[in-house]
Amino acid sequence: MTLLNQKHATLEAAIAEIPDGASIMVGGFGSPGTPFALLDELLAQGQTRLTLIKNDANEPDIGIGRLIRAGRVDKLITSHIGLNRIAIEEMNRGRLAVEMHPQGLLAEKIRCAGAGHYGFLTDIGLGTEVAEGRREIECDGRTWAIEPAIHADVALVHADLADAYGNLVYRGTAINFNPLMAMAADRVIAQAFRVEAPGQLAPASIHTPCAFVSHIVEVDPATSEQGRRAHAV
Amino acid sequence: MTLLNQKHATLEAAIAEIPDGASIMVGGFGSPGTPFALLDELLAQGQTRLTLIKNDANEPDIGIGRLIRAGRVDKLITSHIGLNRIAIEEMNRGRLAVEMHPQGLLAEKIRCAGAGHYGFLTDIGLGTEVAEGRREIECDGRTWAIEPAIHADVALVHADLADAYGNLVYRGTAINFNPLMAMAADRVIAQAFRVEAPGQLAPASIHTPCAFVSHIVEVDPATSEQGRRAHAV
Amino acid sequence: MPSDQERILARAAREVVPGQIVNLGIGLPTRLFHYLPPEMEVLVHSENGVLGCQPLDHDAAPDLEMIDSGGAYIGARPGASVFDSALSFAMIRRSRVDVTFMGAFEVDQQGNLANWKIPGKFSPGIGGAMELAQKVETLVVLCSHNDKHGNPKILKRCRLPLTAPRCVTRIITEKAVMQVTDAGLEVLDIAEGLDVATLRAATEADLIIDDDRLGRF
């Protein structure tokens, strides 16, 4: 049940609810939108055998790169890991299971779970290697692939602004997968650079309504990876 | 091909591109978000044998209610027409074909077209009358209904603000079906109460990016149905 | 003395827990709005795309772009958001709305609900009711115990087309508050001044009544 007035949480308490073996969606395309503070706390707390769902693998020394390096990730569902040579090595050595999807299909599979459907029918990838292993169906005289939705136990998202009820506003290209993942996971932990009182965010500017958010954690931009450095990417 | 700098149009010119027999999505839930100026121009120009796709049928004397009354609509794809007794009478007399969908499925079918998919798989309506005639499929041991996407030739949408490139910002509960329809139709004609120069709308506040919009027409709130009266609904 | 409807609404207001997200169906449930204390931190969802509806002051000029799904002009309370219809129903299908209050033509002891169609008489379309009924975890029916001809609306089995099967949690009428359980319809509260025999006579459904635990409202 939603308890609007009890969402504000500490980093420690919010992350402590995640068990070993959890499936976790992680927002971000490259660094923008990656919830670095939440990920670093997850690293510190030691949860393991994780399945992560993220567009990319960050870089080896930041974000989910650190979790992969520490051997805490069994499986990664992703679109492109070209900027993380460690993730590629771990994949090639068979120590990290990697499930790759075209980026837009990954986004839609997550969005589809967030919309409460089983899956969708697409023509993307027909006639390519990506189509292998997919179930296909004929509709209106054409072939379509069934793409099942991707759910997760938890989503970790990064917002620019939030209010205490958990309404979220993203900024710039830090939007990316965050609002989709916030809809698709059973429990949603959001970090935000600023948490306002309810009423401070314009209703039509809210990207993720508070109904989707379980916990909201305020993080200091100055101590966050986002604020500290310009990444190679 | 997009021509960003040539989207500003007169009401007459924008609507004149719609042929007889067109399928037309119309934004709005009740009055908010209904593009009254575009609809009144469509009434004035005389296009007929139309298929309309709208959440509801407005009321008899406004919006699509006027088109239905004038006998210009062959078919209506909708969710609820309880506020338009004329539409109900025309339906019962067999003069207006009405295809009803649960409201959220109607929204998703339109959004699905806007996302470029064939359809989606849902459990909504299983075990009810709504399931009749739907194709079903077994996935992961459960039954799902296939809901095909709904496309249209044209979408008529109402925004609060726009810029000259066709970026749109909606307001209040006038958002409803508008951004979904703007994605799903081949040609999108938007009316807005104010059209600004590009750069005047904050990038993260834009609900419908200009890529989806073909024509933008500025309408005076004072002469629009929205501004003139408080409706029963 | 309160009217039957006022009695239903006052009792229904006690179902709402602070911090919840609540949807109010068209008709009687919409009026529940006015029975929730303004200071209570509850966000009212309306499926046309708003979370955080609040009643308008009677003398306030309405914002013409702010209505609820029943078409009434509304305000927005602090913490409100507005969004498109796909997101609004994603919220419903993902069970992010905690409780929905709905009217009924018929409801039965299995928790089946019929509130959208009377074949041959009334079929304006199902609107958002089906997804709310199927996916919101707690569905409270607010309706008169009998129709205007005095026929029971609380049945052994619905005869009208269903909105959704086995979706009802609780039923509040002017005569009783009933919980749908695996064993059948359990009466929690009975109206002040009403006796059990009269309640049973006004009801087609089998009622489970434990006199020792029966509340009054």
Added chain:
Amino acid sequence: MPSDQERILARAAREVVPGQIVNLGIGLPTRLFHYLPPEMEVLVHSENGVLGCQPLDHDAAPDLEMIDSGGAYIGARPGASVFDSALSFAMIRRSRVDVTFMGAFEVDQQGNLANWKIPGKFSPGIGGAMELAQKVETLVVLCSHNDKHGNPKILKRCRLPLTAPRCVTRIITEKAVMQVTDAGLEVLDIAEGLDVATLRAATEADLIIDDDRLGRF
């Protein structure tokens, strides 16, 4: 004298029509950015969720939340919007992006493109390339005519896993501009100082060349 890459980019810039929506793939195409006149009303789409990228001034402090899909810091030009990844790819799948420029490992005379995987050597994932290749109406390949060992990249038939079948509109290399037609690869322009025989020798694909209509670049 311009480098090969500069020659490709300068020629590619001539493909862009004012008013268009343009996507630039990672690598060489991203640099096309700097060849478009700043006053030209073109919106550059990047699939991570931005329409209206513009190059940053060298001395400007970057906004750390604004990157393109290649990870470079960018600015936003007037009329820019930012959005989530689902909307970004809806724009692509609905063919609302007018033209995409992409690199290639291999491209063939049927318009097949391979630019994401070299089995056993390079398989970081397909990212957004597949949907762009399949759904954007005009796909212009920008690549070197031959690989670093001198082997042709413009082939009779791709050998690597495809990004998408029959998706390429035009190919621009340092040696030629080639159009994919039903009849095969038609050479539109040939590089200044290059003769047709040398071009043919550097190319595996069959080339259709009409000397009278051949342009130079």
